[in-house]
Structure formats: structure tokens, C-alpha cells
Amino acid sequence: MNKKVTRRDLLKGIGFGVGAIALAACAPAATTAPTAVQPTNAPAAAQPTTAPAAATGTTTVTYWGFSGALGKTEDDLVAKYHAKQTAVKIDRQVQGSYEETAQKLTAALAAKTAPDMVLLSDVWWFKFYRAKALLPMNDLAATAKIDSADFVESLWKEGVRQGNQYWIPFARSTPLFYYNADMFKAAGLPDRGPKTWTEFSEWAPKLVKMDGSTMKVAAFAGLAAASYSAWVFQCVNWAFGGSYSSPDLKITLLDPGTIDASQFYTDLVNKKQLASTPKDVQKDFTTGLTATALLSTGGLTGILKDAQFNVGTAFVPEEKAVGVCTGGSGLTILTGTAADKATAAANYIAYATGNEGGEFWSQNSGYMPVRKSTVSSATYQKFFADHPQAKTAVDQLPRTRPQDAARVFIPGGDQILGKGLDRIVVGKEDIKAVWTDIAAQLEKEAEPVRKDLATLGG
Amino acid sequence: MQNTARHPANSIRRLIKRDWREWLVFLAFAGPNVALFAIFTYTPLINNLLLSFSDWNMISADKNFVGLQNYVDIINDSQMGKVLLNTVLFTSSSVLLVLLLGLGGGLLLNQKLRGRNAARSILFTPNILSGAAIAIVWIYIFDPRFGLIYTVLKPLGIDSPKWLTDPNWALPAIVIVYVWKYLGYATVIYIAGLQAIPGDLYEAARVDGASAWMRFRHVTLPGLSPVMFFLILTSILSSFQSFDIINVMTKGGPVNATNTLIYRLYELGFINFAIGRAGVIGMVLFVMMFAVTLLQLRYLDRQVSYA
Numbered sequence: 047m048n049k050k051v052t053r054r055d056l057l058k059g060i061g062f063g064v065g066a067i068a069l070a071a072c073a074p075a076a077t078t079a080p081t082a083v084q085p086t087n088a089p090a091a092a093q094p095t096t097a098p099a100a101a102t103g104t105t106t107v108t109y110w111g112f113s114g115a116l117g118k119t120e121d122d123l124v125a126k127y128h129a130k131q132t133a134v135k136i137d138r139q140v141q142g143s144y145e146e147t148a149q150k151l152t153a154a155l156a157a158k159t160a161p162d163m164v165l166l167s168d169v170w171w172f173k174f175y176r177a178k179a180l181l182p183m184n185d186l187a188a189t190a191k192i193d194s195a196d197f198v199e200s201l202w203k204e205g206v207r208q209g210n211q212y213w214i215p216f217a218r219s220t221p222l223f224y225y226n227a228d229m230f231k232a233a234g235l236p237d238r239g240p241k242t243w244t245e246f247s248e249w250a251p252k253l254v255k256m257d258g259s260t261m262k263v264a265a266f267a268g269l270a271a272a273s274y275s276a277w278v279f280q281c282v283n284w285a286f287g288g289s290y291s292s293p294d295l296k297i298t299l300l301d302p303g304t305i306d307a308s309q310f311y312t313d314l315v316n317k318k319q320l321a322s323t324p325k326d327v328q329k330d331f332t333t334g335l336t337a338t339a340l341l342s343t344g345g346l347t348g349i350l351k352d353a354q355f356n357v358g359t360a361f362v363p364e365e366k367a368v369g370v371c372t373g374g375s376g377l378t379i380l381t382g383t384a385a386d387k388a389t390a391a392a393n394y395i396a397y398a399t400g401n402e403g404g405e406f407w408s409q410n411s412g413y414m415p416v417r418k419s420t421v422s423s424a425t426y427q428k429f430f431a432d433h434p435q436a437k438t439a440v441d442q443l444p445r446t447r448p449q450d451a452a453r454v455f456i457p458g459g460d461q462i463l464g465k466g467l468d469r470i471v472v473g474k475e476d477i478k479a480v481w482t483d484i485a486a487q488l489e490k491e492a493e494p495v496r497k498d499l500a501t502l503g504g
Numbered sequence: 505m506q507n508t509a510r511h512p513a514n515s516i517r518r519l520i521k522r523d524w525r526e527w528l529v530f531l532a533f534a535g536p537n538v539a540l541f542a543i544f545t546y547t548p549l550i551n552n553l554l555l556s557f558s559d560w561n562m563i564s565a566d567k568n569f570v571g572l573q574n575y576v577d578i579i580n581d582s583q584m585g586k587v588l589l590n591t592v593l594f595t596s597s598s599v600l601l602v603l604l605l606g607l608g609g610g611l612l613l614n615q616k617l618r619g620r621n622a623a624r625s626i627l628f629t630p631n632i633l634s635g636a637a638i639a640i641v642w643i644y645i646f647d648p649r650f651g652l653i654y655t656v657l658k659p660l661g662i663d664s665p666k667w668l669t670d671p672n673w674a675l676p677a678i679v680i681v682y683v684w685k686y687l688g689y690a691t692v693i694y695i696a697g698l699q700a701i702p703g704d705l706y707e708a709a710r711v712d713g714a715s716a717w718m719r720f721r722h723v724t725l726p727g728l729s730p731v732m733f734f735l736i737l738t739s740i741l742s743s744f745q746s747f748d749i750i751n752v753m754t755k756g757g758p759v760n761a762t763n764t765l766i767y768r769l770y771e772l773g774f775i776n777f778a779i780g781r782a783g784v785i786g787m788v789l790f791v792m793m794f795a796v797t798l799l800q801l802r803y804l805d806r807q808v809s810y811a
Contacts, residue, residue, distance in 0.1 A: 149774050152562050173777065177563040260663055323758075325643070325668055335649060457561070458776035465760070473671055473759035483582050490577070491776055494561060 239360020284369030556783030610694025635748030697731030
């Protein structure tokens with residue numbers, strides 16, 4: 047039969063269609079995320095479980111973790127965990143960089159679709175602590191047998207507020223002084239890093255290669271885009287006796303130490319023409335465009351893989367003082383997480399930061415082992431013997447101290463400071479004028495932080 | 505009809521019924537569109553306005569009304585002058601280049617040339633690619649030590665500028681990428697406009713002894729004016745909102761050289777999580793775009809000849 051569609055039919059159809067869409071829009075959204083595809087290398091056969099006692103089935107924990115190459119290593123870590131037990135399943139999801147993860151977590155918290163566990167970087171976890179979005183983990187850690195005494199103390203303490211652990215060290219790093227050992231040899235320099243920045247200034251002219259007025263090989267590269275340059279510069283700043291702020295968030299950018307460090311940094315690039323400001327410091331180092339660089343220990347695996355020359359690692363140079371900061375990221379559980387999922391998440395954290403998981407993770411990623419017993423284990427000592435570059439990072443650990451509050455506690459503080467540095471080194475602006483302006487910006491952004499801390503009691 | 509005339513109440517009822525039916529038809533056609541605009545444009549706009557008066561950080565339960573404080577802060581923001589200047593420079597130069605080069609491309613590809621269709625497709629391709637992907641490719645092209653531009657300039661003895669790390673070159677670099685992406689779109693619109701100009705106008709002009717330049721000046725340009733009007737409007741609006749290329753290539757740097765209003769909005773809103781101040785920039789952008797649209801409707805529209 048051939049029925050003609052009338053105008054009335056059409057209107058009816060549209061009416062139904064709009065109604066259906068409206069109904070669909072009003073329906074409650076699914077709250078559980080779709081199950082991610084299991085890594086295929088995870089054995090199907092279950093092995094004896096060491097997981098939570100209360101578990102009667104499989105508890106799935108939604109986890110937002112690393113992206114990119116580190117994400118693949120983390121996938122392997124999760125697969126190892128799954129092979130060991132079946133009571134907890136980690137649904138690892140990727141949201142992007144640390145910044146993107148923080149942005150998406152903010153949106154997810156507003157939409158009440160936050161995951162159970164999130165990897166948050168040094169500059170982001172505090173924002174979520176302030177918003178009371180992070181679960182205090184003392185009891186969970188005790189249940190999951192996470193032995194706080196076995197963690198490197200400085201790393202563990204950074205995540206403690208009011209006696210409670212909110213942020214458990216996982217992928218922790220420090221800046222490391224990387225040098226191209228082949229270039230050092232060719233320049234007649236010893237096969238070690240410079241002890242002080244002054245010594246480095248003496249060495250640097252031997253490392254620079256010019257082609258007319260163009261710098262072909264820089265002696266040093268340490269300043270990329272605004273992001274993370276303030277992390278690396280923090281070490282230089284501390285070495286010269288400066289700081290970004292005091293622990294109670296007093297901005298100290300105009301102290302003589304910071305001015306001296308800034309002067310030293312900008313002179314390296316502009317006056318002495320020894321250093322470059324590339325877009326991607328790590329790429330410049332691995333392609334031989336700079337002889338040395340200050341980069342994260344977390345980049346070690348990638349650098350050793352990409353570099354076609356002998357890579358040396360050394361402590362960050364000192365000057366008036368030792369200056370090495372910690373960095374990287376840790377694991378957090380969110381307040382909205384159900385009790386069984388929180389317990390399961392803590393069980394995973396115990397594995398990922400424990401001897402077996404932690405050893406696999408740090409050896410394959412380049413991040414530092416966070417537990418003392420991991421470092422002293424026989425397998426790790428053998429790893430150090432095979433990879434002396436990785437040992438430097440661990441040896442340097444006792445020299446570290448927690449970062450300046452202005453960089454890690456003020457939202458966007460890292461980038462505000464980075465922009466200031468950018469203006470001084472690339473824009474060649476007056477140091478005091480820039481830091482005065484940046485200090486005002488930081489003060490402004492610090493207001494809500496101070497207010498929240500007063501409410502939270504610290 | 506006789507019947508209704510005799511019973512006025514009846515006629516009113518019928519009128520209402522007919523009116524009601526017309527309303528229904530109107531709603532059926534306009535309703536979905538209005539609903540979509542209300543949900544995805546007007547509601548966020550009003551919410552943004554409300555947020556611009558608050559001190560919210562997008563996560564805290566605290567959301568206090570702070571009056572005009574955010575507006576005062578933005579006016580006093582030491583970076584705003586530079587950001588506004590960048591926005592105006594970026595928009596004016598990219599729109600001008602897209603319009604001029606697009607016109608050239610349109611005129612050229614409207615000729616009966618061999619491979620014309622292939623050329624049109626190639627020119628249009630960047631437009632359908634993602635801005636982020638394009639930006640990544642251009643980072644390599646711009647690289648001052650091994651990029652494509654370096655390779656081309658080296659035999660000529662010219663040093664490649666440090667496009668993305670030199671504050672003087674970063675904005676031009678962004679403009680180049682933007683123009684490259686949107687040129688094809690303008691060209692295709694121009695071609696459509698050129699083909700809509702009646703051929704007999706050119707014939708008449710030729711009979712009257714008009715030179716090629718005069719034919720272009722007095723037939724082509726007036727004929728293209730509606731298309732140009734459309735392109736000016738859409739290019740200005742889209743360049744105001746250009747975020748992807750800047751975010752991937754320079755993140756507003758070096759030294760704020762490519763920090764535009766839309767990027768500053770992102771920085772304040774999603775890095776500093778000062779959503780109130782980001783809301784103020786949203787309002788500034790809204791007012792600027794609204795003003796541009798009004799100005800164009802009011803003044804430019806008069807000079808458009810819809811031949």
C-alpha cells in the first residue's frame with residue numbers, strides 16, 4: 047500500500063521525536079563508566095588472591111592515570127596486578143596530561159561522575175584537598191598494609207595534612223643534571239657534572255658551537271614554555287639562596303637570592319650566549335642540540351632510548367646552597383568513592399608503590415623508587431649496576447626538599463612563575479619589575495588558598 | 505461561511521483554533537532550533553554572566569557574590585593590554601589575509617584551468633583537518649634548526665627565524681597557520697560567488713569597451729559584495745575564537761606574544777580556576793563580537809549589492 051505522508055503526519059512525527067528526545071534527556075545518566083578493554087597480556091587464569099578480605103566478587107576501581115608512553119608502562123603495571131589477584135580490577139582511563147586530568151576532574155566532580163582514584167601531580171592535588179574532594183587515607187593505608195615508615199620520608203610527608211595522608215607518592219621525580227658525555231669528552235671536560243653553577247659557567251664556553259652568529263649547540267637548555275620551567279628554575283633559585291615563597295605562602299620573589307638566580311639564568315642566555323631556550327628541552331638534548339639540560343628523572347628512560355650518545359647524569363649543581371626540589375605525582379582516592387572501592391583502590395596503591403609493583407614501575411619509567419626497601423633490594427642494586435644513570439637520582443634524594451608553596455599550592459602558580467621567567471629570559475625585561483608584577487599576581491591567587499587553609503586548619 | 509457569520513462566538517472559536525494550529529506549525533518548525541539555542545547558547549551565556557559576578561573556583565561549595573570585583577580585577581590585570589592588542593592584531597591580519605588571498609585563489613580557480621578541481625580540493629583540505637593536528641605539523645615546519653622553512657631558506661643564505669620561541673615571530677607564525685587553514689574555505693565561497701554573477705553583465709561591459717580592471721572593479725567586486733560580507737563576518741567571529749592552534753603551538757607564549765582573549769580566558773578559567781574572571785573575559789568577547797556583528801549589519805550591509 048502506498049500511503050502519502052500528510053502535513054499532519056509529519057507534525058505528529060516531529061512531535062513524537064521531540065518528545066522522545068526530551069524524555070531521553072531527562073533520564074538519569076549512567077553513572078558507571080563502561081568497562082575498559084582488558085590488556086590482552088593479562089593471563090585469564092586466576093592466581094591465589096591476596097586482595098581485600100571482604101571481597102566476595104570483583105571490585106572494579108575506576109582510575110585516571112598516565113597518558114602516552116608512561117601510560118603504556120602503567121598499563122603493564124596494572125596487568126601485572128591483575129595477574130596477581132582477581133578481587134580488584136583497575137579500570138585505567140586516560141584523560142591526558144596532569145593539567146588536563148585536573149581540569150576534567152574538576153568538571154567530573156561538578157557532574158558527580160568522578161572516578162574512584164586519580165593520579166594528581168605535585169601542583170594539582172592540593173587544589174582538590176582544599177575542596178575536600180580527597181579522602182584521608184590513614185585507615186585505608188593501614189588496612190591495605192601500606193607501610194608509611196618504609197617510604198622515603200620527605201616524599202611521604204608532602205602528602206600529609208593535619209596528620210592525615212591524602213596523596214601517596216607514586217611517580218615521584220627530581221630534576222637531574224643530564225649531560226652529553228661524548229661532548230664533554232670532546233671538549234676535554236671530566237666525565238662528571240659541574241659541582242657548582244660557577245664551575246658550569248667556566249665549562250660552558252667549551253661546549254658551545256657557533257655557526258656564524260647562529261648557535262648550533264648550546265651548552266645548556268633549561269627553559270621551555272611557561273609550563274614546568276618554574277620547577278627546574280626552583281633548583282637554581284634555591285642554589286643562589288632564593289625562593290618563590292615561604293612555607294606559610296609569603297611571596298619572596300624580591301629577595302636578593304631570587305634576583306641573583308634570575309640574573310644568572312638570563313645572563314646564560316642573553317649576555318654570555320651559552321644557553322638556549324628551545325620549545326622542547328628534552329628533544330634538544332637527545333638530538334644533540336644542547337650539551338646539558340636540567341630535566342626530570344621521569345624522562346630518564348625516554349632519554350636513554352632516544353639519545354645516540356653516552357648520557358651522563360649528575361646532581362643538580364649547587365652554588366651558595368644545595369638546591370634540589372621534588373616533583374612528580376601521587377595517587378589519591380576521592381571522597382565520593384564507595385567504601386569497598388576505596389579499600390580496593392588502597393589495595394592497588396599498596397601494590398603499585400610496593401616492592402614488586404614499585405620496582406617494575408620505577409625501573410621501566412625512570413621515576414624514583416618511593417620505598418627504602420625497594421632501593422636496598424638485591425634486584426634493585428643490580429639494576430643500578432646496569433643503569434648507573436638511574437642511581438644518581440636515588441643518591442640525590444637526600445638532598446631534596448619540598449617545593450615552595452607559591453608553585454604548588456596556588457592554582458596556576460607554576461605557570462604564573464613560568465611566565466615571569468619567560469619575560470625575564472626571553473623577553474629580556476627588567477628582573478625586579480617582572481617579579482614585582484608576578485608577586486602581585488601570586489598574592490591575588492593566594493587569597494582563596496589562605497582562606498581555605500584557615501577553614502581547614504592547615 | 506454563512507454559518508459563522510451568524511454566530512460570532514463560533515467564528516472567534518474557529519479563529520482561535522486556526523491560530524492555535526498556526527502556532528503549532530510555527531512551534532514545530534522553530535521550536536527545535538529555539539530549544540537548542542536556549543540550551544546550548546542562551547543558558548550558558550546567562551550562567552556566564554552570573555559567574556562573572558562570583559568568586560567561584562569551579563569546585564568549592566562556596567560561590568560568593570562579589571559584585572563588580574572581577575571586572576575591576578580584569579581592568580587592572582597587567583596582561584590585559586597586551587592580550588587585547590594581540591587579539592586585534594591577530595584578528596585584523598588573519599581576516600585581511602584570508603579575504604585577499606582567498607579572493608586571489610577564487611579568481612584563479614574560477615578560470616578554466618587544467619587540474620582546477622584537484623587544486624580546489626587541495627586548497628580546501630586544511631579546512632577540514634583538525635586544528636590541533638595542523639598545529640603539530642606546523643611546529644615541525646617552523647623548527648628553526650631542522651624544519652621545512654629552515655631547509656628552504658638555508659640555500660639562500662637566510663637564517664630561519666625562531667618562529668615559536670621569538671616573541672616577535674610567534675604571532676606572525678600563528679597568523680600564517682590560521683590563514684593556511686581557512687584560506688580554502690574563503691576560496692570556495694568566493695568561487696560560488698563568482699559563479700553567481702550573471703555572465704551577460706561581463707558581456708555588456710565588454711561591449712561598452714570596459715577593460716579587464718574595470719570589469720573587475722565594476723562587475724566582479726559589486727557582485728561579490730554579499731559573499732565578502734558573509735566572509736568578513738564569519739572570519740572575524742571565528743578568528744576571535746581561535747584557540748586550538750594557539751594552545752598546541754605556543755600556549756600563549758613566548759612572553760604573552762600570542763596570548764589572545766580566548767586563550768587568556770582558558771588560562772584564568774582552567775589553569776588558575778578563577779572562573780569569575782574568566783567569565784568577565786567571556787563577556788568582553790561576547791560584547792566585542794556582538795558589536796562587530798551589529799556594526800557590520802548596520803553599515804556594511806548598506807553597501808552590499810545583491811545583484
